[in-house]
Amino acid sequence: MSTFSLCVYCGARPGSNPSYMAAATELGQAIAQANMRLVYGAGDVGIMGAVARAAQTGGAETFGVIPTHLMDMEVGKTDLSTFVVTETMHERKKVMFMNADAVVVLPGGAGSLDEFFEALTWRQLRLHEKPIFLLNVDGYWDPLRAVLDHVVREGFADPSLLSFVQTVADVPDLMAKLQ
Template sequence: MELESICVFCGANPGARPQYLAAAQAFGRRVAEEGLTLVYGGGNIGLMGAVADAALEAGGRVLGIIPGFLKDKEVAHDGLSELVVTESMHQRKAQMAAHSDAFVALPGGFGTFEELFEMITWSQLHLHQKPVALLNLNGFYDPLMAQIDRAISEGFIREENRPLVTAHPDIDDLVAALKTYRHHAADRWLPAVAG
């Protein structure tokens, strides 16, 4: 699959460290420089706003998708290439998935985690075959990756499905991984039951 768009999940807050904001800006610029469309949640605050603004300033196309009930709360970005307003969060995520060739999570909170894990789960279920990756700034996602490894060792995730999400310390490694990704989820996500 040719990479034409990247969906980014990230915080509606800037985070406690200035490097989070700087990385969001650098990522937005990089998406634009690669000639890719940035797809994201449509807000103009926090890391969401920073990644969109940076992509726009670098001449990129930015598609924001936001549910109506969050349009005012998250302060919808009014300078995007395109803003789609949906009726629900479920529609928002479906639209984001439909318009994206890859999914990247920057640091964020509950919403970022939820969106991230839905895309990993959909990949496991073969509902899509797109890469899912984390920009692992300062080890932000180390505990999450450790939890995934724990779930594997405890028999809740198949070892073969471990590559469905990858973590990368910098943008160059992450973009390279997206470009070379090959989907290879196990046909079954649960081990056979001994009978």
Template sequence: MTAPRSLCVYCGSSVGANARHREAAQRLGQLMAENGIRLIYGGGRVGLMGLLADAVIAGGGEVVGIIPEFLDTREVGHRDVTELRVVDSMHVRKNMMVELSDAFAVLPGGFGTLDETFETLTWRQLRLHDKPIVLINFDDYWDPFLRLIDHVVAEGFARPECRALFSVVDRIEDVIAVIARQPQPTVPTEQKRL
């Protein structure tokens, strides 16, 4: 695969306790803008999401936010993005994020980030899409998640090859290169089945 044209980034609508995660979100946004990669994200202007989007915008990049109507007020929909799509539901939001993206990156986040990550991984496992997924394990944030995945495999609830559904990087600077090294997707996205 080449560098993605559009990268969906899942991350927190809170900034979290570790200030370095805020720096990581901003750095990823800078790199995306520098490389002409359009950000597809949850549409909020708060938390890591907002910092990421602001960094892409500040670098002259394109940002598409997708937010359910009921969260538009709660997460304060980002009105300065290139395009803000207000949709009917969380499901429509996640479906559209997959549709518009060439690949996925996951920064730290909470339950919503976990939900998006697991659903995207599950859809890839089911061959509903074949787009690269990269966990950004900055400051070891995703170590417990990785242990859980290993536990699920060890207990026989997932095949060992499921560990290959995603890549893991420790440095923000490695995200784009890791995606670019992935094979070209061979499975078209089964949009109507998502």
């Protein structure tokens, strides 16, 4: 049984840059090699599926959480170590977050941003102290970092907000910071 659980928020699509899928596969492999448990959205499509398949192939424990209404759209990956079906997206996010020791966000869309901002808001409100990482594949998250800087600069958040998010360039950098 793994002792450290990494929650991965990421796209249910592959994205337009092949580097996104490559980073997802590399992350899944690294999770397995580090004997960590993958906690993620239980889909078998896009970047989400790539992370899970690579983690499984490497022998990692996998913990997936999916709401009933996404079972078909995200192709619920029922062969995981643990497969949880929730009624709502809110429950999904809560179960994923509560079963993780840290969060990493790979490239993704509105859902990934929603998950990221909820984890960041909870951290800002001192509801947790879990590390939050942006895996900045080919600069994908540079615009988000600029928005966070803008929010602080314009006085809508304390500068400490920026310290709650660590941006990492690649999977080796992430794994080094998690050790």
